Amino acid sequence: MTADARELAAGVFGGDRRAVARAISRVEAEGPAAASMVRAIHARTGRGYLVGVTGAPGVGKSTLVDRLTAVLRARGPTVGILAVDPSSPFSGGAVLGDRVRMQAHAGDDGVFVRSMASRGRLGGLSRATADAALVLDAAGFDVIVIETVGVGQAEIEISRAADVTLVVTMPGGGDGVQALKAGVMEIADVFVVNKADHAGADRAAAEIEAVLRLNEYGPADWRPPVLRTRATEGQGIEEVVEAVGRFRVRGGDGAEARRRARVRARVRELVSRRFLEHAEHGALEPGEFDGFVDRVADTVLDPYTAAERILELVVRGAPSADPRRPRARLEAG
Ligand SMILES: Nc1nc2c(ncn2[C@@H]2O[C@H](COP(=O)(O)OP(=O)(O)OP(=O)(O)O)[C@@H](O)[C@H]2O)c(=O)[nH]1
Numbered sequence: 001m002t003a004d005a006r007e008l009a010a011g012v013f014g015g016d017r018r019a020v021a022r023a024i025s026r027v028e029a030e031g032p033a034a035a036s037m038v039r040a041i042h043a044r045t046g047r048g049y050l051v052g053v054t055g056a057p058g059v060g061k062s063t064l065v066d067r068l069t070a071v072l073r074a075r076g077p078t079v080g081i082l083a084v085d086p087s088s089p090f091s092g093g094a095v096l097g098d099r100v101r102m103q104a105h106a107g108d109d110g111v112f113v114r115s116m117a118s119r120g121r122l123g124g125l126s127r128a129t130a131d132a133a134l135v136l137d138a139a140g141f142d143v144i145v146i147e148t149v150g151v152g153q154a155e156i157e158i159s160r161a162a163d164v165t166l167v168v169t170m171p172g173g174g175d176g177v178q179a180l181k182a183g184v185m186e187i188a189d190v191f192v193v194n195k196a197d198h199a200g201a202d203r204a205a206a207e208i209e210a211v212l213r214l215n216e217y218g219p220a221d222w223r224p225p226v227l228r229t230r231a232t233e234g235q236g237i238e239e240v241v242e243a244v245g246r247f248r249v250r251g252g253d254g255a256e257a258r259r260r261a262r263v264r265a266r267v268r269e270l271v272s273r274r275f276l277e278h279a280e281h282g283a284l285e286p287g288e289f290d291g292f293v294d295r296v297a298d299t300v301l302d303p304y305t306a307a308e309r310i311l312e313l314v315v316r317g318a319p320s321a322d323p324r325r326p327r328a329r330l331e332a333g
């Protein structure tokens, strides 16, 4: 961990907003600076409650998050918000919805808003978002909201990083519910049918409830409630906060199991990423990895054999500065 990261971390722990913003920028970038930042703050995380809010574009997520924030602030908890847009190359708090939100909570040190975007890269956004959430957690925010636009794989991945996931939808289209795709039903702990002032809200809610009755999604001890809101009017917001509260305190070890599953997924992801990096750029000779790729492309080798050989090279050829490194165990096994 660099002295630089440690100094920034001290600012984060002290709730210095500039330090928080800079720390998030650090974790947004790929590479050693992000890892160093997370190393410096990680021991102070684990206290914040992560709320994922996802749904199709324009259903009212930002309006809802804004209202939820107001209700939470009135009750006391501080709120950090990450607005994630996997389709946008821009980030850093310039999104219109965030500006509106910034104004609504301007001058309130208990609210911090930041947008995150893909910046043109394909992978890494969910990693960066999870790390940014750690920064907000370390800064002492009680509730951390991760708002993601859309209902694709990226959003689902990001939602998995939350302690509770709200799926927001609105009445509309021929099927009564706008864009409730496969994969989204499974991740919802709480459904919000927003824009309940629009026609068809009751039918939309009934349809979701019908699907829920036919399937066993999510934790066994929890049937996701389907709540109707009018976010622009602030209607139904208290009920959403109550539902999240009930989910949070529900009995059993569901919450802890989810947290552990999340930690496991992160560690696995990092191991596989590091392993691949090592295979492509560390353990093999320059160009060797591409050589395997070429041979598979030319059907000289099959992909399974290529993978086996690469694996062998990585395991055997790994530089071992410390003889007690687990390499010995790998070879023994
Ligand atoms: N009629 C009605 N309009 C709403 C309601 N909630 C939000 N809106 C409006 O819907 C539009 C989209 O709201 P946002 O909160 O920006 O929606 P979003 O889901 O965050 O949108 P993206 O971030 O672009 O995906 C805005 O014009 C809101 O004023 C509601 O309950 N009823």
Ligand SMILES: [Mg+2]
Residues within 6 Å of the ligand: 061, 062, 063, 097
């Ligand atoms: Mg939004």
